[in-house]
Amino acid sequence: MLGAGFANNSQTGILLTIAITLEYLFVGLALAATLPTRSPWALISLPTGLALFTIVGTALGVAVLTGASKPVMAAVLGFGAMVFMYLVTEELLVKAHEQGDTAFGSATFFIGFLCYLLIEQALA
Template structure:
């Protein structure tokens, strides 16, 4: 089996999560509090992926290129946020959620690139990170499907568009792995630093920010730590 085909199979769970999420949102969208709990739980899992998987990989390389990767990753993520804000402002008043679709597409491409970096670091690392990103894709699919339903589009589009967007993550992961695999240690350390920052940015500046748009509850806060512990246990099983 070719590496690309193998990676395509490994990245099927996010696509399936998008299908499930869009179906749930189309027939019974979650309320604000339920969405906040899902976001906290997902943030805990993604945070654990960055801390337990990518940071240990960072420490195995020279410090300087990793720090360079941190700086480049932060610069890119801040730039993408500015672009996302412009897109949302440009298309925010449109009846069709064009801005949300574009921002979600960019987010999934970046996540797919990080996943490609993870698989280049090792198959187990890639699989574990796929688990974390699968839950993120589930939430994104819920959001996109709810927005499409609110725009009164046909239900078939509310079901299919999130799934099509999820394929961007798979394609970016396959392409990223093809580029990053076999890379020399110094540029690879830069990429690892970049990937770490991208995940931490996702947690602190996207998932938790959106989760706090509704009043905080103890249950929602606990969901973050439950997500962290769940990922810790998954890692312990996959990498005994």
Template sequence: MPTLEQLIFALFPAALLVVSGAVATLRPPTAWMRSAILHLAAGVVFAVVAVELIPDLLRDHRPIETAIGFAIGVAAMLGLRAFSHANEKHERPEPPADPTKEPQSRPPNTVEPIALPIGMLAGIAIDLVIDGFMIGIGFAAGSKEGRMLAVALAIELVSLGLAVAAGMSKLGIARARSLVVLIGLSATFLAGAAIGMVLLSQLSNAWLAGVLSFGAAALLFLVTEELLTEAHEEEETLALTAMFFAGFLAFLILGMLGS
């Protein structure tokens, strides 16, 4: 069963997802600020992989299990990316109506409800389940690995909370409704963390190598294909690039001090 320490470190990223999203509904962040957080998160997550997960895999020296776990991790993330892209295509806004045609009449004093982007949110929810599962993988490797991974994912979920809140605001969805969505998304992260902690608490060395390599692949995909891709939507500056290396260096030093 998960320990109190594990539960606290799982709640930390989930809470920041809701808090950052709630703040963004009141005061949306600038594009530069969001890009800076994305660069920082990418550096931090990359550092956790390089400093904590990869050394454990090299020490265990199980190439077959590592290769299988890594391949499954890449396949899972590619499948999630394909699922998300398919849903985004289905939910593209319809072209503007023909001005020569009369609009359909609607009963007076009625407001047409704004539909939630279910496909997009489903993709984010699945991604969050995997992120939560990463917490379980981290604690399966050790308390230090779990703590550092939880902090790294917390920074990533701050950027996600900002993005979700901004997207909901652009769609004209009310703040209260956006907050409910954010709470629901944080619950999916906690569900993934709980599943990971329960299932991975008593793994053999062979299974642990496969799970750690799965986590390393998923986190590397997160850095290269999601965090940095979104971060580069803003014009790159020296300060933004420095944020990546600042995040990496900070967690590199933490890894040294905690060993």
């Protein structure tokens, strides 16, 4: 996702970097809190390893997507946005798990998100 953002333009890449950095801060804290060992080495190395994977993925994304056509970039960024939205609705929100995962609930969320995107494009 970051690679696609930077391949698209630097403003998109920087905005995605800020958003994903904030997300990773909380993911790293949650992951560190669930570790069975509280050794300083484990608490530091796990979030650092995740950050390194992000850097490698970003470099690969930039290398593969630089010069890609606008439809390809739109598809990659749209897919990435939907993946992030899926993670938020299905994995992070407690309410989604209290009532159980349903295909109808997931489908209505994505249809609502698509409607929002279509309205935004129509107004632009």
